Amino acid sequence: SSQQTADSVRGPREGLAIKRHVFNTTRLIFECLSHQYFLDRREPDRELISVTTAIKEGLEGVTGSEYWTEESRLRGDAVHKAILYHADGDLEASTLHPIVAPYFDGYLRFLADERPEILHVEQRIYDEAYRYGGTLDLLVILHGLHEATRTTLTQAGDVRLVLDLIDVKSGLLPWWVGLQVAAYRRLAQVVYPTALIRSWALHLKRNGTHELVPLAEMARDHRQAEQDFLSVLRTAQLKRAHARNTTWRRKS
Numbered sequence: 218s219s220q221q222t223a224d225s226v227r228g229p230r231e232g233l234a235i236k237r238h239v240f241n242t243t244r245l246i247f248e249c250l251s252h253q254y255f256l257d258r259r260e261p262d263r264e265l266i267s268v269t270t271a272i273k274e275g276l277e278g279v280t281g282s283e284y285w286t287e288e289s290r291l292r293g294d295a296v297h298k299a300i301l302y303h304a305d306g307d308l309e310a311s312t313l314h315p316i317v318a319p320y321f322d323g324y325l326r327f328l329a330d331e332r333p334e335i336l337h338v339e340q341r342i343y344d345e346a347y348r349y350g351g352t353l354d355l356l357v358i359l360h361g362l363h364e365a366t367r368t369t370l371t372q373a374g375d376v377r378l379v380l381d382l383i384d385v386k387s388g389l390l391p392w393w394v395g396l397q398v399a400a401y402r403r404l405a406q407v408v409y410p411t412a413l414i415r416s417w418a419l420h421l422k423r424n425g426t427h428e429l430v431p432l433a434e435m436a437r438d439h440r441q442a443e444q445d446f447l448s449v450l451r452t453a454q455l456k457r458a459h460a461r462n463t464t465w466r467r468k469s
Contacts, residue, residue: 230356235334235378237356242341245350254343254350265343266453268351268400272393272446275453281391289388296320296387296421297339297354304338323427327419331361331429336380342404349450353401355383355419361430365415383417383429393415394418395432396449399442416442458467 243263246255254265266274273280295317302308303324313321327333336356345348358367358380365379382397382405396414405414414438416432433439 227319235336237336239336240340240342242343242403242407245341245343247341247350247352254341256343256345256348256350265348266457268349268397268446270370271400271450271453273394273453275449275451276393280393283390284389292316292320293387297385300324300354300385301339302375304335319423319425320421322425323421324385324419326425327421327427327429329361330427331359331363333357333359333361333381334463340385342401344404347447347450348430348454349400351397351401353382353405354385355381356405356414357383357443359380363417365413372433376408380412380414381417382414383419385419385421387421389416392419392431395442396446398432399439400446400450402439 239301244257245251246257246259248255248259252267252270254267255263256265257263273282295314299308299317299321303321310318310321333355336358336359337353338355340353340356341350342353358378363381382398382402384394384401386394395416395418398418402414402416402442406412418430420428420430424427433442
């Protein structure tokens with residue numbers, strides 16, 4: 218994927234001019250009902266495995282999928298849609314289902330505590346070379362409790378912008394969320410090559426509270442998480458490629 222500069226605004230952190238970039242997804246096709254990603258056309262050989270499907274299939278047996286229910290899936294979808302509509306200014310809060318409303322209250326508390334400047338929300342992304350697609354929840358700049366306190370300088374002496382990539386969870390917080398965010402982060406880093414991107418999980422709870430959980434503290438942690446995801450991805454792809462080839466040849 219490629220990038221284009223869309224617009225820039227003057228951000229509160231040290232007066233930096235924050236340039237929003239475009240994730241080029243003109244070739245990406247997303248089927249909402251089946252949650253499938255395709256490149257250029259809807260054909261089996263053009264399908265891109267989704268990030269969560271790659272983790273589910275590559276780590277089959279250890280993802281905790283036995284705790285995933287249809288109710289939790291529908292609730293999660295509704296929470297994510299509420300966040301998107303809110304970001305677009307189109308949400309009528311009174312229409313939220315009573316089951317969804319407490320989780321959205323947790324999101325509103327996150328907004329109050331962290332005062333994020335939202336650059337991207339529910340952003341489709343893909344990697345043609347590794348053949349996977351996904352949707353990152355939030356790419357923001359935090360200006361509240363977890364605002365970056367240190368600035369990073371490039372070799373040229375320029376200030377390096379700190380961005381925050383956040384995955385929203387409204388159920389149990391799975392151990393593999395770091396792999397999921399790493400898959401998104403490596404593509405966000407292509408679009409924002411000079412930025413330092415921090416990784417977080419925003420855990421929204423049914424009592425209306427939230428917890429912002431850091432997923433990687435050091436650069437080496439990011440690299441390890443990305444390598445781990447790519448290993449899981451390749452495992453899932455191999456399992457798919459050989460799923461029909463279940464016979465063994467007898468030794469002659």
